[in-house]
Amino acid sequence: MKPVYVDNNATTKVAPEVFAAMEPFFCEMYGNPSSMHSIGGMVGPKLKEARIQVAKLIGAQADEIIFTSCGTESDSTAVHAALTADPAKRHIVTSRVEHPAIGSLAGSLGKQGYRVTEIPVDGDGCLDMKLLEESLTPDTALCSIMWANNETGVIFPVEKIAAMCRRHGITFHTDAVQAVGKLPINLALSQIDMLSLSGHKLHAPKGVGALYVRKGTKFSPFLIGGHQEKGRRAGTENVPGIIALGKACELAEAHLEKENTFVRALRDRLENELIRLIPEAKVNGTIKARTPNTSNISFANIEGESILLMLNEFGICASSGSACTSGSLEPSHVMRAMGVPFTMAHGSIRFSLSIYNSEDDIDRIIKELPPIVKRLRELSPFT
Amino acid sequence: MWEYTDKVKKHFLNPSNVGEIENPDGIGDVGSLSCGDALRLTFKLDENEKIIDAKVKTFGCASAIASGSALTEMMIGKTVAEAEKISNQQIADYLGGLPKEKMHCSVMGHEALEKAIACYRGTTIEEKEGEVICECFGVTDIEITRAIQENNLKTIEEVTNFTKAGGGCERCHGDIAKILLKVQNQPQPDEEQKPQLSNIQKMRLIEETIEREIRPSLQLDGGDIELIDIVGNRVIVATRGACSACKSAPITLKNLVEAKLREFVSPDLVVEEVSK
Numbered sequence: 001m002k003p004v005y006v007d008n009n010a011t012t013k014v015a016p017e018v019f020a021a022m023e024p025f026f027c028e029m030y031g032n033p034s035s036m037h038s039i040g041g042m043v044g045p046k047l048k049e050a051r052i053q054v055a056k057l058i059g060a061q062a063d064e065i066i067f068t069s070c071g072t073e074s075d076s077t078a079v080h081a082a083l084t085a086d087p088a089k090r091h092i093v094t095s096r097v098e099h100p101a102i103g104s105l106a107g108s109l110g111k112q113g114y115r116v117t118e119i120p121v122d123g124d125g126c127l128d129m130k131l132l133e134e135s136l137t138p139d140t141a142l143c144s145i146m147w148a149n150n151e152t153g154v155i156f157p158v159e160k161i162a163a164m165c166r167r168h169g170i171t172f173h174t175d176a177v178q179a180v181g182k183l184p185i186n187l188a189l190s191q192i193d194m195l196s197l198s199g200h201k202l203h204a205p206k207g208v209g210a211l212y213v214r215k216g217t218k219f220s221p222f223l224i225g226g227h228q229e230k231g232r233r234a235g236t237e238n239v240p241g242i243i244a245l246g247k248a249c250e251l252a253e254a255h256l257e258k259e260n261t262f263v264r265a266l267r268d269r270l271e272n273e274l275i276r277l278i279p280e281a282k283v284n285g286t287i288k289a290r291t292p293n294t295s296n297i298s299f300a301n302i303e304g305e306s307i308l309l310m311l312n313e314f315g316i317c318a319s320s321g322s323a324c325t326s327g328s329l330e331p332s333h334v335m336r337a338m339g340v341p342f343t344m345a346h347g348s349i350r351f352s353l354s355i356y357n358s359e360d361d362i363d364r365i366i367k368e369l370p371p372i373v374k375r376l377r378e379l380s381p382f383t
Numbered sequence: 384m385w386e387y388t389d390k391v392k393k394h395f396l397n398p399s400n401v402g403e404i405e406n407p408d409g410i411g412d413v414g415s416l417s418c419g420d421a422l423r424l425t426f427k428l429d430e431n432e433k434i435i436d437a438k439v440k441t442f443g444c445a446s447a448i449a450s451g452s453a454l455t456e457m458m459i460g461k462t463v464a465e466a467e468k469i470s471n472q473q474i475a476d477y478l479g480g481l482p483k484e485k486m487h488c489s490v491m492g493h494e495a496l497e498k499a500i501a502c503y504r505g506t507t508i509e510e511k512e513g514e515v516i517c518e519c520f521g522v523t524d525i526e527i528t529r530a531i532q533e534n535n536l537k538t539i540e541e542v543t544n545f546t547k548a549g550g551g552c553e554r555c556h557g558d559i560a561k562i563l564l565k566v567q568n569q570p571q572p573d574e575e576q577k578p579q580l581s582n583i584q585k586m587r588l589i590e591e592t593i594e595r596e597i598r599p600s601l602q603l604d605g606g607d608i609e610l611i612d613i614v615g616n617r618v619i620v621a622t623r624g625a626c627s628a629c630k631s632a633p634i635t636l637k638n639l640v641e642a643k644l645r646e647f648v649s650p651d652l653v654v655e656e657v658s659k
Contacts, residue, residue: 303419305444306395313396322419322444330519330551331419342417379401379448381423381440382416 001315004361008201009150009178009294009352010319014244015203021247022205025240033237034228043239050246054210057249058176058195059186066211066232067242071177071198072101074211075144077222077233078173078194079105082142083114085171085218089141091115093170095127095156096337101196102144102175103333115139124286125154125338132161136168143172147179147195151321151334151350152285153294155183162191171217177201177209181252182259182291193217199241203354204248208241255355263353264292266362270351271295273366278373284340284348293353296321298344301383302376307349310372316365321348343382387445388479394449399456402438411498413491418520418547420447420488424454424495428503432463439495446478446485450492453477458496467500469493471545472534486545490530516558519551524562531566539563585648586613592647593620597640601626608640611657618644621657632656 005013031040033047051062068074079092079102094106096118110116117135120128127145136143143165148155158174165172173194179185181202187195194217199208213219213232225234252259275281280300299307304322311318321332322345330336331345340348351365377383387395407425414421420443427436437458439451453474458466471493475481481489513525530536530545539559543549549559580588593610601607606626612619620640626632633656641654 301416301442303443303447306448309392309395309445342419346416346419379398379440380442381403381412381421382442 003315003317004357004364005317006351006353006357006361006365007317007319008354009153009350011200011206012203012354013356014205015248015251017251018204018244018247022240022244025243029239033239034226047237047239047242050242053246053250054197055212057185057253058180058197058212059188060212061215063230064187064212064215066213066229067237067245068209068211068233069207069235069238070209071099071175071196071201072209073222074196074198074209075099075101075173075175076105077211078196078213079109079142079144080222081194081213081217081219082144082171082173083109084220086141089139091117091137091139091141093117093119093132093135093140093143093145095119095121095145097121097125097149097151097334098144098146099150099175099177102146106144119145121154121337123339124288125149125152125284125334126286126289127156129157129160133164136165136170140168140170143170145172145174147174147176147185148183148291148294149285149334150178151332151348152296152338153178153291153352154285155179155289155291158192159190162193165193166191178291178294181249181256182293184256187212187214199245199248202248202252204244205241208238208245210245258355260292263355263357266357266359267293267295267351267353270353270362270365271297273362274369277366277370281373282344284335284338284344295351297349297351298340299347299349299373300343301380302347302373304347304349306376307347307369307372310376311365311368314364314368316368319350319352321350322346385445385482385485387449387482390453390477390479391446391449391481394452394478395445398439398441398448398452400436400438400452400459401440403440404436404438407499409499409501409503411495411500411502413494413498414443416442419443420491422447422451422491422495424451424492424499426458426499426503428463434458434461434463434466443488443491444485446481446488447491449478450474450481450488451495454492454496463500463503466496469496470533483541483544486534487547490545516562517546517548517551517555519555520547522546522548524558527559527562528566531563536563537567580649588648589613589618589644589652592644593640596643596647600639601635606632606635616649616651616653618652618654619657620654 029042031043033040033043051065054065055062092114094102106116119132145156145158145161147158162172171193174192175196177198180197193214195212197210200206221232223234228234282298284296284298304320308320321335335345335348404425404427408428409426411424423440425438426434429435437455439455441448441451457469471489474489474492513523516524527546527548534545536542539549539556542559549556605624607623608620611621622632636654644652
């Protein structure tokens with residue numbers, strides 16, 4: 001049975017073109033770009049190319065791109081840089097629905113004496129923009145707000161927030177891991193100071209990411225050591241990963257339209273059919289501003305892990321914001337922040353598509369899921 | 384992904400005894416929607432208090448559904464008195480084990496069983512006896528204490544795995560730590576008292592225990608013992624009456640005499656029969 005993979009917000013398949021591009025850098029062009037011989041020397045120009053490819057996708061200049069090991073490292077680096085730039089400022093503004101790469105980091109900084117303001121969201125998952133603006137103070141060192149939410153796909157108006165921060169003289173960072181490759185991004189026209197992206201969310205392999213740092217932004221490295229990345233990120237370059245990220249960004253640019261037409265249409269059909277066929281099902285997050293690939297649906301009175309494991313029996317791979325799947329005991333912080341009632345939060349399922357999905361995939365989910373929900377409701381004492 | 388055993392998967396995908404018995408002899412409801420798992424157990428008895436049918440409805444993850452299914456299989460055919468002895472660990476064992484983060488599912492099954500039996504007997508288990516420690520999941524100090532004692536829990540993480548307490552906002556972690564310390568220290572005050580016994584006190588206590596706890600039951604069978612000597616932790620006794628000719632006297636000495644002395648005096652005692 002061919003699996004139906006609809007968990008692309010967790011990670012994506014490496015595109016065959018990407019794999020082909022990176023392969024020579026394992027056994028043939030394996031040199032260290034810092035070396036003074038031709039095996040190493042041939043690598044440098046390839047890294048330069050990859051940097052240009054990444055920059056081009058997000059409307060940046062090549063030297064504004066720092067390669068990292070993952071989205072989390074990019075986030076940590078950005079926060080570190082902003083806080084180090086002006087150590088007297090002790091206030092951080094973020095949102096209540098960030099990925100743990102920012103959320104847990106902010107929590108940890110809170111314990112170290114920073115004041116952290118987490119901007120709440122409404123029932124649709126949208127930010128309280130008024131409160132956000134009011135929260136910006138002369139003591140604020142950094143505002144970090146994700147571009148798109150990983151669980152619901154809800155898009156935040158980060159360009160607007162960046163402009164707001166600029167007016168207040170506050171550094172603005174965005175975790176754009178879920179947005180890059182799905183939404184058109186042009187940093188040249190924005191006032192975003194730093195942006196994190198991750199390779200494995202856009203068909204590059206795991207273990208590579210990038211941080212955009214606008215020219216002129218005060219920066220200090222997070223990893224200290226060698227001179228790599230112009231002294232902004234020490235550590236020997238993950239050459240195959242960087243080559244792959246470059247290629248993946250080039251492909252993402254080419255596929256951006258397909259993402260917003262073909263993938264969006266698949267997602268919309270899946271969502272509409274499930275809502276039509278299954279009673280007491282509801283979409284989480286505003287449908288007005290969402291990444292084109294994500295749909296988060298709650299099914300009342302049943303539990304997400306059970307739904308996932310039964311879907312898995314049919315080769316369907318999705319994810320859930322339920323407590324049981326995470327190893328924690330409470331439903332996801334995003335569902336809670338949105339005030340999704342417990343009856344719905346435990347039974348939330350996220351479908352995240354990619355250009356590699358097909359109409360057949362959608363048909364299979366539409367066929368298999370309604371009986372699963374029915375079956376679990378029969379088992380449940382609440383129905 | 385959780386590492387569920389094949390048995391858990393089987394009981395999850397094809398749970399046994401799903402449903403609800405009409406006019407049951409006992410019914411037990413545990414958990415709630417807000418907690419993320421809940422279970423309703425109903426059973427029916429024959430005239431000999433034997434469980435002839437049990438059904439379960441479960442809301443929750445795979446291990447919760449599997450625990451409910453396993454529980455019904457385990458209790459059908461047993462008398463109420465036998466079923467009462469099923470522990471949460473036995474439910475987990477029946478399933479070939481549960482991931483440690485999921486042990487609370489087996490605890491939930493056990494609680495439903497207890498409640499259903501109490502319902503049958505007309506006694507009610509006080510819903511929330513004790514003081515609520517974990518506000519997020521409504522877990523009381525009594526429930527936490529019991530889980531610690533029954534499963535020999537050592538850390539807050541283990542308490543959370545078994546009871547869910549402390550799995551939410553984590554504000555109660557300090558209180559859970561205190562309960563852990565209290566339970567873990569409970570046997571210790573006893574142990575601390577025992578070394579404080581002087582030799583004379585110890586001898587008296589041994590004599591009293593033999594008189595009060597041991598001789599009466601031996602005499603019922605026409606036997607008897609006599610305390611001969613106490614050397615350090617060695618308690619030397621002589622068997623009398625029926626005991627002196629009984630082949631199982633050494634077993635009685637171990638199982639009854641030594642056990643009682645260890646319980647009432649000191650766990651270090653060893654009983655020996657005086658050489659004839």
